[in-house]
Amino acid sequence: MITKQVLLGGGIALRQITLNDCTTSYVEWLNDPEVNCYLETRWTEQTMESIKDFVKSQRDNTHSVLFAIVLSADKAHIGNIKIGPINCNHKHADISYFIGEKRLWNRGYAKEAIRLATKFGFEELKLHRVEAGVYAGAVGSWRALERNGFVREAVFREQVFWNGRFMDVFRYGILESEYKIIRQMEETAR
Secondary structure: OOOOOEEEOOOEEEEEOOHHHOOHHHHHHHHOHHHHOOOHHHHOOOOHHHHHHHHHHHHHOOOOEEEEEEEOOOOOEEEEEEEEEEEOOOOEEEEEEEEOOHHHOOOOHHHHHHHHHHHHHHHHOOOOEEEEEEEOOOHHHHHHHHHOOOEEEEEEEEEEEEOOEEEEEEEEEEEHHHHHHHHHHHHHHO
């Protein structure tokens, strides 16, 4: 699903990823054990060819949008967020994300990216529900979801193998009606 939209936030913006974003830094992120420790890409060595193939496939996908997370100040690509697969019949989609630039961790960029992607899902795609799955150990990730109004709806006990042991996966969701209440509260607070 191609979109020309740029979603503007405070310190970041989201724009649809391009092949120009397929850089050595991107490859290094996906091969870095600290960055990929909760990503499914960790199971396979990533190459320039594999990320270009992935980006091409996402740009051709009519049920998914892959955004580059870029800094507002200098437009530097620092990570990705995907909304998809989008289920048009039932009006829901997953989001998944990572910040690759470790020096920028814990600055609220994932939280802002989730906010922007969720807004896009509800306001542009007209979804009823946005969902996400997260490893229990990815505390920063699930806290960013909760700070955006996502509700932990399920725990899939020992669903994934991580670092020599099995780990739970949390499933989160937010409904359009909940999103609207949060937006109204934000508007009132201004």
